[in-house]
Amino acid sequence: MMNISVQNLNMTYPTGKIALRDISLDIKSPNLIGLLGPNGAGKSTFMNLLTAGLLPTGGSILLDGEPLVHKEKKLKSKLGYLPQSFGLYDELTVWQFLDYMAALKGIRDNKKDIERVIQETNLKDKRKARIRTLSGGQRQRVGIAQALLGNPELLIFDEPTVGLDPEERISFRNLFSKNAQDKIVLLSTHIIEDVQSVCNRLIAINHGKILFDGTPEQLILSAQGHVGLLENQQEEQGFKVTARVNTANGVHYRIVAKQLPFGAQVVEPTLEDAYMYLIGKEGDKQ
């Protein structure tokens, strides 16, 4: 069992940019957490802090009750991390790169483990291929494979499905879900579909602040009565169009708003609607 406690976390870069403001939350295993937020919301900074790649300018992160700054080695021995952008050694084959990473992770029975992650990430055909010959999606799969090496207790994936085709995305969602049965999986994305079906907890973040922390159902519930259909688009005032659908009866607009305009037909919100509503609400406040 792993327990991560984040207390009043703040991060301001030397440039003066405030990336995180007063973040507090607890993460316990098993858990599959979706970290949602628009680009530049602070997700990657948060993940960098969780992986001890950055030191916070305020607050603390506790790993099993002890400050992370003193337990960096312990964290790293239990961590599998896929950063948003990363490089691979192009001159090595897929198998060699994973062998290299397994050696860095200090994995003893590495052959079995490499075979397992190759199987799980569907790289069997590419195991002997040089990394420079791989497509973007295949490179992403190698990145995911190295994170899975050693069956770590904490898996952090920053935008893991970028570059993957729809079939692969579904397969990886299921893989993350399977892994979350006995560990913590933290999945950062701005693609709602990726977290909709698998995450049991969602954390929405924007402008460095937590806007929402709860289950997907709770997020959907928060948008009830704020999502509607409009048959003819009015001047876009006080609402946000989330979809434009061409039908036989003309164009229908799916909208989210704090107060739906006159004539809008209230519909059941989806997770995407709820997320748009949440982000829009935050935008209105600012």
Add this chain to the structure above:
Amino acid sequence: MKLFKYELRRNLCNKFFVGLLIITFLYSYQVMGGEIVLGTANTAPFSLWSFGMYLSRMLPILLITLLFFVSFLYSRQEQEVRRITETTPMDQKQLGLLRCCAIMVGFVCISVVSVGVSLWFYAVNFRYTDFSHFLLPVLLTLIPAMLFFLGIGVIIGKIHPAFIYMLMPLVFLLGYLPMPNALDLFGSSFFQKMPLSLPMGAGGEPAFTVPFSVWIGKTMYAAIGVFLIIWGVTCKSDKTQQTHKVKPGTSI
């Protein structure tokens, strides 16, 4: 051991190394056949003085290979891979030292080619095969220069990777710069002028002797190099100063 094998493989199995290997081979042959075959300072071509002179002529190209290896530590690819490797439990200082060891072994590999060409040249042209004495000029010339430039490369690469490439032409210039014996890292002045100041020995040429000041100078270069390597590898980058994007040359 496995990590070391991969680091060495990454140094040796690339187009830069293959290209420099070919250039080293051809240049070695040219220096032996064009300059060393005449002997240095009125000594035989296979005297330790001539052999030392040969090594000092070869040093710039060997050191450029070394600096290429160092540049790999700060390459864009390396910076991007580091985003993953730095989240592993492997001690980054240990990994840095391991990489420096792999660079040194890479340097030894290319030096073996250069020395091999000279030994082959001696054996074929002069039927001279008593190579056991050659170890002293090899150690005296190659080791301090390797350590010194590895240390310099590690430090300047940390400041900015482009400085490593700027150092490369300087290495060539330094090889031809006249220096006092004690400071002559490349040894060209020492191997050319020292025999002329010595009395003739039993073999009709001055015996190979290395003055104490030269030993001190070489030891100082080696010690500075080791200090810079350790400093470069172990000094921590301030994590609070980092941004999303990994800056080039933050650490190795």
